[in-house]
Amino acid sequence: MEDRDYVDFDLSIEPAGDGLEARVLDSPAGEASERFETPFSAEGLENFILKMGRPRSGVRRGLVPPAAEARRFGGDLYETLFTGEIETCFRRSLDEVERTGKGLRLRLRLGDVGEVADIPWEFLYSDALGRFLVLSSVTPLVRYIDLPSRIRPLEVEPPLRILMVVSEPKNAPPLDVEREQRLVREATTDLVRDGRLELHTLADATLSALQHRLRQDTFHILHFVGHGGFHDATGEGVVYMEDEHGLARAVTGHDLGILLHDHRSLRVALLNACEGARTSTEDPFTGVAQSLVRQGIPAVVAMQFEITDAAALVFSHEFFLSIADGYPVDAATSEARKAVFASGNVLEWATPVLYLRSADGKVFDVKTAPTPPDTDRLLAEARGHVDHGNATAATGILDRVLAIEPEHPSAEALAAELRTADRVAELWERAKQVAETEPETARDLVDELRALDADHPGAIDLARRLAHAGGETTLIPVSPGPEESEEVEAPEPAPPEPTPPEPLPVVTPRPEPVVVDHGGGGGRRGGTVVLLFLAVIVAVIAAMVVPQLTGGDDPDSDAGWLAELAPGFQVAFRTNDRPTIDGSPEDWPDVAEFVSDRLVFGSGQPEVTARWRLSWDETALYVMARVEDPEVIQRRHDDPPQLFQGDSVHFEFSPSGGPRSADDRIRSDEGHVMLGPDDGSGAGALAAINPGDDGVIVAGGEVSDIDVASRFTDNGYDLEAAIPWDVLGVQPQVGMPLRMNLNVSDTDPGGGLRSMRSNNPDRTSSNQPIPAVWWHTLLWDDVATQPTEVPAVFGTPTASAVEALSDAGFETSTTQVCTNIMEAGLARQVTITDTEPQGFVIDTGHLIPLLPMGTNVTVKESSGPCG
Secondary structure (H helix, E strand, C coil): CCCCCEEEEEEEEEEECCEEEEEEEECCCCCEEEEECCCCCHHHHHHHHHHHHCECCCCCCECCCCHHHHHHHHHHHHHHHCCCHHHHHHHHHHHHHHHHCCEEEEEEECCCCHHHHCCCHHHCEECCCCEEHHHCCCCCEEEECCCCCCCCCEEECCCEEEEEEECCCCCCCCCCHHHHHHHHHHHCHHHHHCCCEEEEEECCCEHHHHHHHHHHCCCCEEEEEECEEECCCCCCEEEEEECCCCCEEEEEHHHHHHHHHCCCCCCEEEEEECCCCCCCCCCHHHHHHHHHHHCCCCEEEEECCCCCHHHHHHHHHHHHHHHHCCCCHHHHHHHHHHHHHHCCCCCHHHCEEEEECCCCCCCEEECCCCCCCCHHHHHHHHHHHHHCCCHHHHHHHHHHHHHHCCCCHHHHHHHHHHHHHHHHHHHHHHHHHHCCCCHHHHHHHHHHHHHHCCCCCCHHHHHHHHHHHCCCCCECCCCCCHHHCCCCCCCCECCCCCCCCCCCCCCCCCCCCCEECCCCCCEEECCCCCCCCHHHHHHHHHHCCCCCEECCCCCCCHHHHHHHECCCEEEEEECCCCCCCCCCCCCCCCCCEEEECEEEEECCCCCCEEEEEEEECCCEEEEEEEEECCCCCCCCCCCHHHHHHCCEEEEEEECCCCCCCCCCCCCCCCEEEEEECCCCCCCCCEEEEEEEECCEECCCEECCCCEEEEEEECCEEEEEEEEEHHHHCCCCCCCCEEEEEEEEEEECCCCCEEEEEECCCCCCCCCCCCHHHCCEEEEECCCCCCEEECCCCCCCEHHHHHHHHHHCCCEEEEEEECCCCCCCCEEEEEEECCCCCCCCCCCCCCCCCEEECCCEEEEEEECCCCC
């Protein structure tokens, strides 16, 4: 690009009587002034601006006004402003700069005339010149803000460092954050590769995070992508950043400027509007940009309309390239505008607005050739982005590392990990899309996904739903038929007191739960268990761990059906005799125990396991946990929210056992229930709950309504609790599914968490707030009550549904409901008659469709669309 010197054509617009006055304060041809009135009615101006603000098909905004209309608008604007002495002065100034080979910088000083500042002056069109003024580097246009302090260029050795802030508050229209980052990365790939630019992304778009990031490092350009608006009380333009809860925080340009003011290296800010049209003639970014300039940012480029992806790529690349070459900001903006126009985009070159306080537009003095970047530092930054879940930013940095050092082993490994994550995300989105219409395809996708990421939240739930919708049973045969029978070793004598099974390795895919039955006497029996979700594990069936069931000699004992449950279930049996909460298992019946022995955190040494019994009545859920721990240490009683960090048992809990997606995070009626033994002070055991709050688990506290007791044993401790249903927010019902992981923690002598085991091998700290991956607890009658599976009748004719349910042994009635998702006469839901706790719907792909035979159920028949 040609290096060009500029002289200024300073044009001020000020109120004058009932109209406005344009005054040339400085130019190669002297001074001039003329009075004028705006050429547009308020309605005409609003119509033009709103056309520029409509959503564009397939991009960031919509229907573009014709180029001819833009020329008419710009021509009327030009003829109104450049009239009489002003026109003469402007033409003579153009002649002078053409003679000297310089450029004429048109500096608009709009002052406090708000309605004039909202006019898109960038469309100024001269019929005599036959062009829009801003589409020539000879006549760049800037909105100039005159301040007393002089701006000197900052001496910079490449690379120029850009900090990108993408703000996506939870309560604002969603942004495609990955796309926004990808666009900027694509626009700067060659510049980053050549060492002329560095692109950094702020992982947390809060003011405090921005302050800390600016304090820790040096940046030259701030690129904000997010929403703009107006403050309700003051009408002042704002940008929306995030607060500590991820919600929108309105930040005025003044407040943002105060934060940025002390960072002298920061010379340019870009403000990109995202999502949602400009809904009036007022542009919220106008006030924000002016405030930033007044607070010390020499140049601000604000998008007065949302810009398409293609235009954003071209503009960003040419703008950053020009700035890196040391060009004045106004010249860089002009070159970027021309590049957008040359790409075939006939209008969006007018979208960027440049606000400037630098007298000559030179904000950087780029001194030397770029120095080779530090790949170790770049790799550490990439890992930081991965830790914050920002794959796009990490990929951009890794591309640069590999461009510098093509076979960098750590960069290659991390890039491969990110490619796997991309593939997993792609498979998950596709599986969700086709789950209803192409279930076989969805199963194949889940197969591939689980092979890549066995811990993926939601994939197991989807597999179960697909299996049930396909008519597969939730109950599994305990032993093979006569023709498939296998040789089984003679049973071993049962020990007087049950002992934990041998430690089982954590395997992929999901192993079966370990279920132990105390049916009295008898020996150990083994059996081949056919897994419910063959689609998920067929490729690695040889690696499966076969669950072990201890019980009576009689293979048809009452508790035998427990071993037939598919993976991911535990059962709480109803009791008529409330246990005494004293820490002793003596008054607990010999029913199923569920073992927490799957290592999900830490080294696993020493080995600590918990064996749980669960029961319930109409008032409470009862828990008995027998923990084997060679060194009992509980030092968290003074900090109840951290009770799980000490020796303890605990479980995630949700009253809703229905289908949940991986995007459906923990709710306020869900939480983490923790039970800790006596800490040695004699104060007794302690119970605490950390509740869910807007998708995360937050600090709670001690819950005195939970009756809890513990006792120390020769090999650990026993812990017993009665947890009122009122605390858990549950109306209990036989057949009701809840969600619970059963966990046990082991602490080190310093009080830190040493290891954690769970009955759910998929539990991790990252997916703890995602109930879709939690296991289920089925509220049941007594162990002798055999379960009957509720047939999958969703979408079938009502008569057929009633017949299928009756054949399965249920007392069935019907009622009608309207629904917009199916035609009339089809089964919409199956519920328990007369008792329907919130969320307790049996069909439509329910995860545990089991009820006692003879239960009265109701088929809800669709009567057609509602309303």
